Amino acid sequence: MKRVSLGDDADNKTTDEQQDVQLSRRKFLSSAGAAVVSVSLLGGGILASADAWAKGALDKHASSTLLLMARDLFPNDDLEDIHYAKIILPMGEKATEDSSLKKQLNDGASELDKRSMKHFGKKYIEVKKEKDRVVVLEEIESTEFFGTLRNAVMMGIYNNEELWPRFGYGGSSWEKGGYLHRGFDEIDWLKG
Amino acid sequence: MNTKFDLNDDSLVVIVGSGAGGGTLSEELGKKGIRCVVLEAGKRFTSEDIENDEWKMFGKITWLDKRVTAGPTALTKNFPNLPTWLVKGVGGSTMHWAGVALRFQEHEFKMRTTNGDIAGANVLDWPISLEELAPYYERAESKLGVTGTKASGLPYHKPSAHYKVIAEGAKRIGAHCHPAPLAINTKPRDGRAACQVTGFCMQGCRFGAKWSSMDAAIPKAEATGNIEVRPNSMVLRIEHNKEGKVTGVLYADKDGNQHFQKARIVAVAGNSIESPRLLLNSASSLFPDGLANSSGQVGKNYMTHTSTAVYGEMPGPVNMHKSTVVPGLVSEWADNDPTRGHVAGYELEILHIGLPFMSAFLKPGGWGREMANSLANFRNMAGFWICGEDMPMESNGVTLHPTEKDQNGLPIPVVYKGNHDNDTAMIKHSNVKSTALLEAVGATKVNIMGRYPASHNMGTNRMSAKAQDGVVNKWGQTHDVKNLFVSDGSQFTTSGAENPTLTIAALAIRQAEYIAQEMNAKNI
Numbered sequence: 001m002k003r004v005s006l007g008d009d010a011d012n013k014t015t016d017e018q019q020d021v022q023l024s025r026r027k028f029l030s031s032a033g034a035a036v037v038s039v040s041l042l043g044g045g046i047l048a049s050a051d052a053w054a055k056g057a058l059d060k061h062a063s064s065t066l067l068l069m070a071r072d073l074f075p076n077d078d079l080e081d082i083h084y085a086k087i088i089l090p091m092g093e094k095a096t097e098d099s100s101l102k103k104q105l106n107d108g109a110s111e112l113d114k115r116s117m118k119h120f121g122k123k124y125i126e127v128k129k130e131k132d133r134v135v136v137l138e139e140i141e142s143t144e145f146f147g148t149l150r151n152a153v154m155m156g157i158y159n160n161e162e163l164w165p166r167f168g169y170g171g172s173s174w175e176k177g178g179y180l181h182r183g184f185d186e187i188d189w190l191k192g
Numbered sequence: 193m194n195t196k197f198d199l200n201d202d203s204l205v206v207i208v209g210s211g212a213g214g215g216t217l218s219e220e221l222g223k224k225g226i227r228c229v230v231l232e233a234g235k236r237f238t239s240e241d242i243e244n245d246e247w248k249m250f251g252k253i254t255w256l257d258k259r260v261t262a263g264p265t266a267l268t269k270n271f272p273n274l275p276t277w278l279v280k281g282v283g284g285s286t287m288h289w290a291g292v293a294l295r296f297q298e299h300e301f302k303m304r305t306t307n308g309d310i311a312g313a314n315v316l317d318w319p320i321s322l323e324e325l326a327p328y329y330e331r332a333e334s335k336l337g338v339t340g341t342k343a344s345g346l347p348y349h350k351p352s353a354h355y356k357v358i359a360e361g362a363k364r365i366g367a368h369c370h371p372a373p374l375a376i377n378t379k380p381r382d383g384r385a386a387c388q389v390t391g392f393c394m395q396g397c398r399f400g401a402k403w404s405s406m407d408a409a410i411p412k413a414e415a416t417g418n419i420e421v422r423p424n425s426m427v428l429r430i431e432h433n434k435e436g437k438v439t440g441v442l443y444a445d446k447d448g449n450q451h452f453q454k455a456r457i458v459a460v461a462g463n464s465i466e467s468p469r470l471l472l473n474s475a476s477s478l479f480p481d482g483l484a485n486s487s488g489q490v491g492k493n494y495m496t497h498t499s500t501a502v503y504g505e506m507p508g509p510v511n512m513h514k515s516t517v518v519p520g521l522v523s524e525w526a527d528n529d530p531t532r533g534h535v536a537g538y539e540l541e542i543l544h545i546g547l548p549f550m551s552a553f554l555k556p557g558g559w560g561r562e563m564a565n566s567l568a569n570f571r572n573m574a575g576f577w578i579c580g581e582d583m584p585m586e587s588n589g590v591t592l593h594p595t596e597k598d599q600n601g602l603p604i605p606v607v608y609k610g611n612h613d614n615d616t617a618m619i620k621h622s623n624v625k626s627t628a629l630l631e632a633v634g635a636t637k638v639n640i641m642g643r644y645p646a647s648h649n650m651g652t653n654r655m656s657a658k659a660q661d662g663v664v665n666k667w668g669q670t671h672d673v674k675n676l677f678v679s680d681g682s683q684f685t686t687s688g689a690e691n692p693t694l695t696i697a698a699l700a701i702r703q704a705e706y707i708a709q710e711m712n713a714k715n716i
Binding site for chain 1: 243244245246247350351352353356357360363387388389390391392398399507508509510511513514515546547548550551552557559560561563564567568570571633
């Protein structure tokens, strides 16, 4: 599956999966409480950045930095940016009421830039290669900031009911009667 | 559920804990007409509370009171306050078990005789044999409804896709995979439904197909009219008289109010962390090192199981989550064969966890593309949890924190666990065998996971023939105090390579007979 652009043209696409993405996006936008949101693409199509985030405690640059970091932590090329954005956005909102989180996230984003500048002479989101950005992330692996992001992204991607079908995980099954009559013994590639 | 006893009733058996040990003991004693109060620290859950959601259930039922993880393994760093994975609720950790119901092997009751002295380990023979326990195993298999046993008459579960993959891999390396004996109904039996294969055995069974103390033992105990279960009742201290006999227990209710429940007999079944903690916290001028601790062995010899996990990424979808959690076992290396480079044995237990837990346990603290790629292969995963016998070591155990206190003002437990060289050698052997098996059936990558917080906790009030070597005798009665019993897995002298629940239940059935006999004889 290709990554779906979050630009305005996304609304013209019609596959089921893309409709799901649009629905998710609407849900996302409405939960953000933003009337007008412009979605732009940065960093060679990698990043979605929403002005709505300015309402949170992170500026646009810090948001973009954390969004890219989120993807670098658990990169799934098949997953649209929105799924990573849905992890970072609530953190930015929470940080408006939590000054220590606000400081941790903003300082963390600055630290990424500082270290990227040192290694590569450019800011984190301008470093093109994932393996180069990983060098920077490895340096801050033991920080509280890193732990906050890692845990949030791990839970946001893998403990996300909406994404479970994408990973082939079934989630709750009792209300469907379990798998006794739904393929518990099916396997098509095993040759005995 | 309507039976109520008075706090001043000193004719009662007070049972601390309602899991595999306490629940079974209360059921057995209740059926014999012996009146008991079961004090359970956790709340009472109903089947409506049981969701198929790993983290939600983790948050809902896990014992999360603060503990300190200690010792030289990665567990200390990865799970600093969660050394164990146990349940706080009526039914205890039987909510969180996959139903694997194995008997110990004959030699596992006499590891000292079998292997002699092992440097750095504190190995002892059990004061009972398999032969003595066999009739009680049979009764436990009937009570729990263990598939594939004569006692239950239940057939095994049919092979799931996960089972088929492992069975084929085993065959290709000359080993044998067999269906796991599970305390999960394959047919409606004993008032409980048949398994629907939800794939969530470890979070409580929504249908009650899995035996648990919550779904079976406790309701049956209450139905006798002789048992009162008091949830939200955390026992703080066991009191005794001048003669050194226990007289009752002090407990805190859900509002933190303290009550004293008198007792004729006290049976401690709070699992291998809380049970020794309670005895240590009950120190007095008569028992300065803790109740029933003249041997100094209370809290020592703490064992888990070697318990690593190994997951292969197979060439096609397995959908392991569409299975009973443990559909089968490879028991090839469960025997005691020192030529492998270690004594004692291990079971390879086919076991799945869901995607949320896989992300947390595949590589605790991990991140990056390689890990994400493995998780993206979740649907293709197949693998094991490894249940290997742990060596008892005096240095592994439960102690009281010198300064930190819980909500009731009692020192929190510090749980120290290191590996004996034998454990390390066994882990290595089992990882090599699991990897070979998974690769034989086409795994393109094999992930070896470290130990995660233990659900099998044993040995901290161990059974011994001589009073100086352990805490309880062959009946689970403490050597020092005649009317004080231990009824959970902390009695285990050694851990065996088997999941402990069936043995805990068999010991509780046997202990109930002894308690009844001794009460009749007025010995206690």
